[in-house]
Amino acid sequence: MPPDMDDIVRLSKQRGFVFPSAEIYGGFRSTYDYGPLGVLMLRNVKNEWWRAMVQLRHDVVGLDAAILSGPRIWEASGHLANFTDPLVDCRSCKERWREDHLEPDEKDGQVHCPNCGSTDLTPARAFNLMFKTHAGPVEDEGSVAYLRPETAQGHFVNFLNVLQTSRKRPPFGIAQVGKSFRNEITPGNFVFRTREFEQMELEYFVPPADAPKWFDYWKHERLEWYVDLGIPRDMLRLRDHDREELSHYSAGTSDVEFRFPWGWGELEGIANRTDYDLKAHTEASGVRLEYYDQATNERYVPYVIEPAAGATRTMMAFLIAAFAEDEIGGEKRTVLRLHPRIAPYQLAVLPLSKKDTLVPVAEEVLRILQPIAMCDYDETQSIGRRYRRQDEIGTPLAVTVDFDTLEDRAVTIRDRDTTTQVRVPIDGLAEEVRSRLGF
Numbered sequence: 531m532p533p534d535m536d537d538i539v540r541l542s543k544q545r546g547f548v549f550p551s552a553e554i555y556g557g558f559r560s561t562y563d564y565g566p567l568g569v570l571m572l573r574n575v576k577n578e579w580w581r582a583m584v585q586l587r588h589d590v591v592g593l594d595a596a597i598l599s600g601p602r603i604w605e606a607s608g609h610l611a612n613f614t615d616p617l618v619d620c621r622s623c624k625e626r627w628r629e630d631h632l633e634p635d636e637k638d639g640q641v642h643c644p645n646c647g648s649t650d651l652t653p654a655r656a657f658n659l660m661f662k663t664h665a666g667p668v669e670d671e672g673s674v675a676y677l678r679p680e681t682a683q684g685h686f687v688n689f690l691n692v693l694q695t696s697r698k699r700p701p702f703g704i705a706q707v708g709k710s711f712r713n714e715i716t717p718g719n720f721v722f723r724t725r726e727f728e729q730m731e732l733e734y735f736v737p738p739a740d741a742p743k744w745f746d747y748w749k750h751e752r753l754e755w756y757v758d759l760g761i762p763r764d765m766l767r768l769r770d771h772d773r774e775e776l777s778h779y780s781a782g783t784s785d786v787e788f789r790f791p792w793g794w795g796e797l798e799g800i801a802n803r804t805d806y807d808l809k810a811h812t813e814a815s816g817v818r819l820e821y822y823d824q825a826t827n828e829r830y831v832p833y834v835i836e837p838a839a840g841a842t843r844t845m846m847a848f849l850i851a852a853f854a855e856d857e858i859g860g861e862k863r864t865v866l867r868l869h870p871r872i873a874p875y876q877l878a879v880l881p882l883s884k885k886d887t888l889v890p891v892a893e894e895v896l897r898i899l900q901p902i903a904m905c906d907y908d909e910t911q912s913i914g915r916r917y918r919r920q921d922e923i924g925t926p927l928a929v930t931v932d933f934d935t936l937e938d939r940a941v942t943i944r945d946r947d948t949t950t951q952v953r954v955p956i957d958g959l960a961e962e963v964r965s966r967l968g969f
């Protein structure tokens with residue numbers, strides 16, 4: 531049973547994962563700030579993606595392109611013309627909706643305004659989702675700029691730069707993680723759909739004939755990434771887009787979907803973008819974005835397979851999948867069963883009491899553990915309550931320093947999931963912790 535969204539939103543706020551942005555001013559239009567725990571967890575999601583996509587491979591390099599960009603990129607990519615959602619207005623209450631998110635009523639077959647129930651809706655018109663602004667002090671047509679609606683395009687316009695400097699050849703990829711902005715008509719479901727969010731995108735360039743093979747490869751690879759990091763397989767599925775659903779550039783798209791409390795929703799789209807982008811930018815810029823294969827003396831435009839994931843949305847999926855309530859020794863607890871690589875803190879160092887005698891040795895233990903992983907340090911309240919708190923924020927291991935430690939130079943390691951405790955000498959602590967965390 532997936533948890534209630536209210537549980538996730540409440541925990542996020544209370545424990546410092548995600549706060550509504552500008553809360554003291556009443557909040558700002560579905561934007562969110564990531565608190566002390568959220569920033570750690572979001573960073574871990576992005577780091578794990580980077581580790582899998584860049585660090586553990588030799589065929590992918592990274593990029594961090596500008597967010598602010600001129601209209602020529604988005605004209606060439608097709609976003610100015612095509613990156614739209616169908617917008618309908620309710621004539622009665624003036625709310626606006628995405629037509630493709632409205633379902634006809636089961637009883638009368640008509641589409642009703644979800645806010646006031648009226649059926650008096652305007653026909654749909656195309657609403658461009660890009661945020662438009664002006665670069666520089668003059669606000670005229672010549673200064674128009676856009677906040678990128680996806681990190682992709684940075685990959686394509688740098689294709690030659692990367693090719694020339696990295697000495698890679700197809701099949702090879704360019705990975706990028708960063709903020710994207712979309713003026714969503716109806717943001718919602720907490721951080722599932724926001725106007726400012728983070729993406730993790732790979733553009734993988736392949737010889738055209740190999741595109742179907744690599745498309746299948748990346749579908750499989752990406753699904754397994756979520757499973758490896760602890761999302762139960764039955765909460766995930768791959769869903770192929772049908773023809774009508776395909777984006778203007780795509781010859782095939784499959785989504786990794788997650789079972790959210792309200793139903794299946796996309797975490798990531800894997801698309802065969804063909805040679806659409808490189809050709810479009812070649813045509814618009816006059817610079818030939820091609821690969822010249824010296825071995826065969828052939829010049830060709832690679833096809834692109836794109837796995838495009840959302841970091842913020844994925845972080846929420848990890849929270850939902852990990853959330854559990856169980857009973858330990860007759861006492862109810864909330865526990866986040868997060869994978870150690872995703873959890874905000876991997877370790878908590880807890881001196882049994884605030885007494886001066888324990889603090890120096892607790893600090894010594896902290897200094898041993900901090901280089902290994904992110905450590906929380908907490909000396910307030912009873913030990914039982916501190917364990918509960920660590921369970922609730924998903925810390926896999928708690929290391930307790932007690933009065934015996936002063937005699938035997940050993941500490942207790944408590945496991946979040948089983949709550950079992952073992953005594954370990956400080957000398958062997960680093961090794962023990964590493965092996966338990968898999969670090």
Ligand code: ATP
Binds near residue numbers: 712722796841843844
């Ligand atoms: P949707 O159909 O949900 O609007 P999309 O198909 O337009 O998404 P893509 O363009 O494929 O999304 O973007 C890749 C990923 O970026 C999505 O799978 C999602 O995880 C993330 N993403 C896209 N839009 C948003 C948003 N508004 N808020 C948070 N994450 C988003």
